[in-house]
Amino acid sequence: MNYLHKFIIILLLFTQSLTATSEVKKITLQLSWFDQFQFAGYYIAKEKGFYKELGLDVEIKPFKFGIDIPKEVSNNTIDFAIGREALILDRAKHKNIVALYALFQASPLVLLTTKESKINSISDFKNKRIMTTIANASEVSLKAMLNSKNVDLEDLNFLKHTHNINDLIEKNTDIMSAYTSKSPFILQNKGISYNMFAPKEYGFDMYSDLLFTSEHLISNEPKMVKAFKRASLKGWEYAYSNIEESVDLILSKYNTQNLSKEELTFEGKELKKLSFYNTNNLGNIDKNKLKRIADLYNVMGLLDNQVDINEFIYNENINNINLTEKEKKYLKEKKNIIMCIDPNAMPFEKFDENGKHIGMTADYYDIFRNNLKTDITVLKTKTWSESLENVKTRKCDILSLARETASRKNYLNFSVPYLNVPIVIATKLNVPFINNMEDIKNKRVGIVKGYSYAELLKNKYPNLIMVEVENIQDGLMRVNEDELYGYIGMLPSISLQFQKGLLANLKIAGKLDESSHLGVAVRNDDQILLNVLNKAVKSVNIKKQQEILNNWVSIKYEKGTDYRLVWQILGFVFIIILLFLYRHYILKKANNNLEYLVKEKTKEISEINRSLEDRIVLEVEKSRKIEEKLFQSEKLASMGEMIGNIAHQWRQPLSVISTGVTGMKLQKEYGALSDDMFNSTCDAIGNNAQYLSKTIDDFRDFIKGEKNKKIFTLTNDINSFLLLVDGTIKSNDISIVLELDDDIKINGYANELIQCFINIFNNAKDSLNEKNVDDKLIFISSYLENDKAVIKIKDNAGGIPENVLPRIFEPYFTTKQQSQGTGLGLYMTYNLIVDGMNGTIESNNVGYKYEKTEYTGAQFTITLPIS
Template sequence: MRLFFILFFTASVSLFANEKVALQLKWLHQFQFAGYYAAKEKGFYSELGLDVEIRERNRVKNNIQQVISGEAEYGISDSVLLLYKAKKEPVTIVTPIFQHSPGVILTLKSSGIDSPYKLKNKKLMFYKKDTDGFGILSMLENISVTPILDRVKDKEDYTSLISKTTDAYAGYLTNEPFYFREKGVDINIINPANYGLDLYGDMLFTNLQEAKNHPQRVEKFKQATIKGWYYALEHKEEIIKIIKEKYAKNKSIEHLRYEANAIEEVIQHKSIPIGTLDKGRIKYTLQIYKRHGLIKNDIPTNDYIFEPFNENSVLNDTQKNKLFTDEESDYLKNKKVITMCIDPDWMPFEKNENGKHIGMSADYIDVLKDEINIPIRMINTKTWGESLEVAKARKCDIFSLVMPTKERREWLEFTKPYLSIPLVIVTNLDEFFISDISKVIDKNIGIVKGYAYGEILREKYPTMNFVEVQNVKDGLEQVKEGNIFGLIGTLATTGYHIQKDYIGQLKIAGKFDEKWELGIGVRNDEPILKDIFDKAIAQISPDKKQEILNKWISVNYDRNVNYKPILQWLAVIMLIFSSILFIILRINKKLKLEIRTRKETERKLQEISITDELTHLYNRRYFNKKFPQLINSAKREKKHVSFAILDIDYFKLYNDTYGHISGDEALQKIAESMQSSLSRADDYCFRLGGEEFGILFKGLDKEQSLELIEQVRQNIENLKIEHANNTASQYVTSSFGLVVKDSAITNEEELYREADDLLYKAKDGGRNRVCVND
């Protein structure tokens, strides 16, 4: 009998044991991996049924291949994973952890090498493999600077910089700078992110077999890891102590503390949720690799990004129970019912129709009910404003569909979005197509009271005349009656109402760059709800999302014709415009107006093709056309040609400090200043890309040209746009490379190259200056 109980106990323990998996680190134990230690030591992995072994890097082995071969189920690497995928290696990115790469170049302050432009022909101690420092190499190639790479970098080689046996050292922002500070050595940090190469840093990845065969385990590992990282960053001293005692015994507390603060900067969890993956940034990285000849073809995102619980991995009831932690399951059991607020009149997204929740969000909520397995009950309200007040009073637990704002964060938390919707502007039919929203800032534009996009647009367009309306229907009526010029709303909602009630009266006249990212809003006094709904949302398959979209986003022209549902947002736009055009062409009295409108639209689209959308200066395309034309003209007339390239000084730092909206506004002001400084018909100003501009003219000699460009430079500084990180001035400034040639110039490439070299000379000389050719 005793033997029976021993065997029974042993079998029981084995039956309910956690799943054993291994995590292969990319380097030695340090705070760089604090979130994984926290998830293990605080029990986040074990809560989800995982027994995780964390393995330190063996520098003899390839840590990525160790995961590919199955030696470990999970690993940590950076954007180099895309190169492995391009070679058809079975790797799958689970989630990014570091929003920015910590890879930097270090130089001695005393060397004067404070920019990558000064590294030409300098000795740079570098990694043995390009892939370990690809962001650095890409930056150097982009600015056409070639240092001498000394590929002998090892753990303690930073001392070679102190001994001056090398001019520069490739290291980690989160690590080596501590050693120099400890030794009292002043250094410069050259960060590729400040020169246009902002790549993801550490990412959690797995092999394809693990992703396909154990998607639930991958998702659990991901969720526990993210939870671990939040814990580690919010309890740094506790985790530092754990790392010191159990993992990195040779590292000092001071060094781990330095790492913790530096890593918080590259993760940026207070502004970007940990685990946020922007597919646009991934595609940008792929383009860089392609430009460097490292990959040949595009890789579909579903080939390398883990999508949890798709149609091939539907959870059964037992697995669903494992989706939530014991704490979350107990919460739901005790909660019994979740109360929900909606927008009662916002079709096709949602509506309170005689006490029943209908629309797209209703279909999503039905799916989520199956996941959390308790009822979700709608609170009856008549307006969106009333819903907001009810939620503030804690009478509803969630919003079915809502966008985060600063004000709402005071009483709500927000899940990952499950809908992304373009914003458009609706006008009467006789208005022209609006290619640039800033062109109608003097018009009365309607926005629905209380909608989140109102806050965003007010911040971006502070001078626009916004008029609050009660709901979408009220706004469209006011547009129809001529009380307001236009109404801003979502493509889906405005398209729905136009097709239903306003065909032949209203039209979608323009589109904003912004999109409305919508998810579930959760009361912040019960934060466990957010974790529950985030997990439930992750279960919704792409096919289910498409099914819901197809059900509600469709356009019908005639009751007698049964048109197929529109499968994509772009198709919605095309069909809306097509229906309007069809009706207009049948109405004789508006035929001439439509022809005139189309001609005006075409004229503007020629303008658009040669004009930069943000600054309204000529664009790079027109520069490529105009540059040789003006040179040839100057040759015929035997006049001087002057060409200046200018760069806004430390503009990446400006964007990081003041935000991209302020950056765009600064570029617009600078463009206006340059235009006002150039008064002759043959003076041309171009935006060549990013913060780089070109000025082209003829007929002035070198002294006159320099005087003009100096005036342009001074006028930019006189705008007095504050720039705290500009070492050349307290305001935004520019550096110029100016070339003045007589009519004997050979070609435009020579002129451009010489101006570009002079621009770098101006930057190296301290910035906010003009360097002109001899």
């Protein structure tokens, strides 16, 4: 597909998108104070169009005294608002408000005194005048700070706040509450020395400027709430990254207080510090921290009713879990689920230096807690064996992550899995690649004591000597010191140890056929808890699962083949890749020239809609680059697999050649070499040499990436494809049934068509293996129909599920586990056939009879123009 064609398609799609979102939603945002940098992120999101992009028309309502903002939000008079830590009191008063995020991780509210006043510590506050608002005085951060130094509010003389720092300078008050982002700037400019008492310096780092809305809005407009939160945070990210530009915007449109540029710049820098105080995540809001705030209000007698923190915090990923009344009652009475974990199994889980549960499972259980509205408490243990013992004795209700085994079923039930992890073996660098576990029989290999796959492997590989180790570090260290031949464990855990760089002498030498399907292990005397956790696991969507995986795992595992012959092939491949990269460089230069022409043409469109042009050019370029990289990666993956195939295919011919040469040499020595024997042996050597040459020629042609159209015979192309995958066909016991028209000639790209055959073949092979088909068949036929070449490829794996069939050519769509499929193979095939060769490709399920047996399978039909 040429770039103009892509451009037009994206233009149409984008126009449809604009039409679909033309009905913007009008919403309101109530500020908590007068215009200043404190609200810059919202100004930016509005002025830069971040809200508009998501279909939102936001009215920013200015602050005015006397309005009960939480009540207005709770009554749905206002959609969104900004509030301080005291919001938790409003939630306790049955106002259905929910916090979307906390902008400031520590409150900007502080108390100020002048050095001249001699009030240098909180203990000096007694019997002094303090100027503060009712709202400020009610904030627990200030109260807690005062109480921590034995100063009671009754010891202070309260004055009405004038919001004028000169009252502190002119001694009209001794103490003044103020924002650290504003008043200190004025004092510094006036040359006034001052003391600042900030709650966070006394251990009370309370949240402030929480964005909040109502439960009603979340229930009725979930997408709108999510969009507003996302656009607002995007506005804040931009504002903090471009403080000077944000200040200029406030000066031009939002400067009702007539603040100076210097004041606003100072405020922006100070607020940025508070937003990223002890975190890298903008808007972070932690349940435990909010619970501490609630506890402080409770201790001080300010909290009349208990607050459910889970309901107060917005969770955009929450899924509705359809619990039965019995299950709801169970959770309400249960109140707390006790969980044991593996304390040393990163990236899955461990206890950090502060005893906090971290890792992939910790992220999952945060979701479970929120979705179930139930506390799940982690019982600290030192080893996995101790955790197993605790769940046996019912000290724990569940194990966070475990695999089902026969012995464990005596005391545990298991939920549906939420992680599927490859099991691999790590060895020293000098150990050959392990193709089969039989290669290491009678070898000593380590495995963590109590791990489930130890039980499975002992039964499957009785000749393997299993040595129990305390943990993964112990096992790998003993391999490194030659106490053990290898260590068997889960791929992410081993790879994480390698990434730390402490075990440079080790490698992953092989992958076992087994994988660990891991779920929640639940005490087997509690069926209701099992049912509930099954629903919790199923409630986590695919996108969130992938996000958790990406956050904790950055691993690429590559299969290897320990054949000496492969090095010769790799040398040849390396040269071809260099030529390919050079060709890619030439194409990139040509594409850059083409981009320039496209930009020139789109200037006419930009006069109508400038922003539309920028977006389209960006999307076209992004799409082109991603597509190039993904297609190249998919082809390289096929090449890697074929290298192993070719090496396998060469073994038999090389063996014939070697045997023939050795036989002639021996017969010559003993005078028994006849002319017939000599001639027949030479013929055999010649035939096998030609076979080797044909194999490498086909491989070379495949990886050349030739993009010039040429006329080729379809039968030859199919035979070349079959030769390249011959090793896979044999190793998987697949029978290929051919019915080909020998006279069909195609004017197109022979190599690209082979790639398409390989992609379809790999999907059929995986489906046959997954469904354990005994008599594995793949049929390939070709014929002419209406001046078109028709190729049909079908299998007998039972077909593709009807709900999956319409999506198989979509990018990234795959029904395989993440470690087994990318979702790009059939997408790539579609593009090569349709865009590259002006053909068509379709897929459907068919029933047919072969040798008196009825079969069902998936059929791919490719139609191509003939030469």
